[in-house]
Amino acid sequence: MAAIQLQGVEKVYRGKVHALRRVSIDVMDGEIFGLLGPNGAGKSTLVKIIMTVIHASNVSGTLLGKPIGDRKTLESIGYLPEHHRFPYYLTGKQVLDHYGALCKVGRKDRITRASSLLSRLGLSGWENKKVGTYSKGMLQRLGIAQALMNDPKLLILDEPTDGVDPVGRREIRDLLAELREEGRAVFLNSHLLSELEMVCDRVAIMVKGKVTMQGTIDSLTVDSRRYEITTLGSIPEWAIELADDVSENSFTLLGDDPSKIQPILDRLRSENIIIVSVQPVRENLEDLFMRAVDNTDAPGAIR
Amino acid sequence: MMQFKALLIDAYRQLSAAKLFWVTVGISALVVVAFGSIGFNSEGISIGFGAYQIESEQLNAGSPWARGLYIGIFSNFLVKIWLAWIATVLALISTCSIFPEFVHSGSIELTISKPIGRFKLFISKYIVSLLFVVLQVAIFCFGIFLCVGLRIGEWNPLIFSAIPIVATFFSYLFAVCVLVGILTRSGITALLITGIFWMLLWSVQTSEVVLNRFVTRFNVDIERFDEGIITTTEELTTIRAKSETDFRIPKLEKRIETYKEDSTEAQESLAKLAPWHMPVELVLAALPKNAQTIGLLNRWLSDPDGFDIGAIMNGDMRAFEGEDVKEFDPTTRGARDREANRRIQEDYESRSLWYVLGTSLLFEGFVLGLASMYFSRKDF
Structure with a gap:
């Protein structure tokens, strides 16, 4: 079953800036899907449309089998936005409790999951410290923990390894692999091509608001073998x-x-x-990416 | 409900992390202690837990006006000056950045991507943001409640009516602060614009009060002078019936002439002011009436013995006497002033809750409607 099925997503901002042009993407259950593209390609816009943070100019498709925009569906989706900011006055544990409650997770489950996730993401001992004292990497781990608080069927992570050290990155990769084993779908938006290549089952490359390539890395590189x-x-x-x-x-x-x-x-x-x-x-993801970008000139949205 | 509770707990944590919240609580506590230091004994009023003594035959432990004075200090000074001005300014400073921070990039995505509708989220956030004022005023009122109970033996639950009144008063301003805050994403800008809006409200309300005072006063003047003409004419007729050469006749004729001139002058002045009065009243009707909202507390806590410290502070010592006094000459300046003041007070006190609260809340609802519409449609 498709966790995400998007067809013809369009976003036109005021001033006729076309951020997305008829984007169609399928993400299946139990797979890790990577979305890559240069800065300004529209990746985050697409993620935000999926998460109802941005209203699409045109969208059709489903999220976990329900129409895009259905609020109830969001109960089963975990989301880590890029450059997220947690309230400075909360501790790590309070952050998880707060966002868990907003996802309608019961109190007992919140307590159990917060403790387990903090430990799973290497934040044990920091749970009662204010997030203002956390390093960037720790905040990123906490963000992932926050996204997992509602035990999601679909996890959408925007630059999850941003600011995380190599050891932390490996731990996050292992975590993502575990989530895939559990049958969850993971949608990754990242600039780190080597990271994506290591974990993604399928990728899509987006340039100037359009998906120019989509498929398994093997299928996309078949011509270059x-x-x-x-x-x-x-x-x-x-x-x-x-x-x-x-x-x-x-x-x-x-x-x-x-x-x-x-x-x-x-x-x-x-x-x-x-x-x-x-x-x-065969081409690696970086070669593939560069080929996709070179074919469409400079990055960014189109007026 | 779980989501609302989460937002409420978050609001409390945000407040308790703010130093200004605790500073305000501290100052409130000092105000309550100062209020509690006022007591009554058989000789008069003691201040500073007995450090100063004001001897008074009218105001002492056995006096019926002790209650009026004590409650009057609360409703006329502590609420009107401390809660409605100083604490409100501190509350606005503390809360002006709540919504700009809430809609800050990186923060808003985390919240609006949760299974909660944007309108519900906005309204919930707005309500919990009023927690600052509700908590402050609740703590303050509890202190006052204890002071009043211990000092004069009156355990008056109406004191707690200051909580919804001050929260409503604050909400008129906070709605504007929220609208500007989410439009500009700047706490400072929101604070400045709210300050300007507050000054505008104050100007309109003051204009209405001043115009109303003049209009009422001229109406009283016209009425009293016309009554004076009638009574003096009757007196003149009676005297003339007895003797056409009575020495009082020229004096009474002169008085009638003066009344006529004064009445004409008052009518002309009224005619000049009337065109201004109605538009200002209409503008005020559409705006929040924060002074009148705070004034509700005075109505509800008014002294059954007629002691009105507000009137006394305005120089009307008859309020101290607590009973209606028959005017010797109703056309004198003092008598007309008193009558005008009485009518003005009656006018404000007779204004319905719908007029005071309903129209103010309609304005607030309109502002919040704009803010929530923007919040619901905005691409973050």
């Missing part, structure tokens, strides 16, 4: 003619079928050319 063959010494003429790309002492053959390169390797060996390495190569 190739074998890079490096030899000792010069590459024979016949290999250069077959190659899709050639450098000083290596050449590339597009495709992901290993049986297709065997005759080439056999011929190289028969000609006593020493093969240093045969490496399957």
Whole structure:
């Protein structure tokens, strides 16, 4: 079942600024979905529309099977906004209790969950300290704990690892993987491509308010898969003619079928050319991202 | 309900984290202690727990006016000066940033993404934000209640009526503060605009009071002079019936002439003021009537023995005597002043709760309606 199913989302601000142009996205239960794009691409706008923080100019679709904008559905969604600010006068425990109560979580559950989440996110010992004394990374962890207070079926995190140290990032990745194992859907909005690549099952790349690519990383990079063959010494003429790309002492053959390169390797060996390495190569998320951005010029919304 | 309770607890935590809240509580406590230091003994009034003694035959432990004085100090001075001015200013300073902080980027997303409608969230937040004033006034009234009970033996629950009255008075201003606060997201701007609005209200109310005073006074003058013409004419007729050469006749004729001139003058002045009075009254009818709202407390706590410290402070010592006195000559300046004051007081006291509270709350509702509409439609 689709946790998020959006069709033709549009947002036009006053002054005819098109922040989103017919965006369609599907996020399935039990998957981690990453939304990436340059600054000003409209990622946060899309997240805010899902969370009813911003009103869309046009939207159709569902959230956990209910129409977008249904308040009751929000009881089952956890949300961490970008650059969130907790009231400085509250302690970590009070923050969780407050936002838990706003999500209609019962008092007993709030107490149990707050204690368990603080421990799970490495904030034990800080629960009774004012959030004004927390570091950025700690506030980010607390934000994630806040988003999990209502035991959500869908978790929407906007830059969750912003300001978190490498150890913390790894812990958050592990946590997200655990949530996926539990069957929850996670929607991640992040600039950190390597982070997304490590945890996301599927991604969408948004540029200038449009989703330009969407799918699994494997499916998006299928056209870029190739074998890079490096030899000792010069590459024979016949290999250069077959190659899709050639450098000083290596050449590339597009495709992901290993049986297709065997005759080439056999011929190289028969000609006593020493093969240093045969490496399957594919684009990483960063390459994919850069390709998507380069194809659409500069980032930002369109007037 | 759970969400409202969460917002209420949050409001309390926000208040208790604010130093100004505790400063105001501290000053309130000092005011209550000062009030409690006033007592009555057989010789008169003691101040400062007996440090000073004012001897009085009228105001002492056995006097029926002791109650009027004690309650009068509360409703005329402590409520009107401390609660309605100083504590309100402190409350506005303390609460002006509640809504700008609430709608601050990074903070508002956390709240409006929760399963609570925006209108409900806005109204709930508004109501819990009045907690500052409600708590302050409740603590203050409880202290006053104890003082009055212990000092004069009257355990008067009407003292607690100051809580809704002052909270309502404050809410007229706070509604404007909230509207400006969410439009500009600046606590300082909200405070400044609210201050200006308060001054505007004060100006309109003062204009209405002054115009009303003059209009009432001229009406009394016309009435009294016309009555004077009738009674003097009757007197003149009686005298003339006895003797056409009575020495009092020229004097009475002169008096009638003077009455006529004064009546004409008063009618001309009234005609000049009347066109201003009605528009100012209409403007005031549409605006919150904060002075009259606070004045409700005086009505409810008025002394059954007729002791009115407010009137005494205005120089009307007859209020001290507590009974109607037959005027020797109703056309004298003093008699006309007293009658005008009596009518003005009667006029304000006869204004219905609908007029005082209803129209003020309508204005507040309109301002809050604008604010909530903006809040509900805004893309944060």
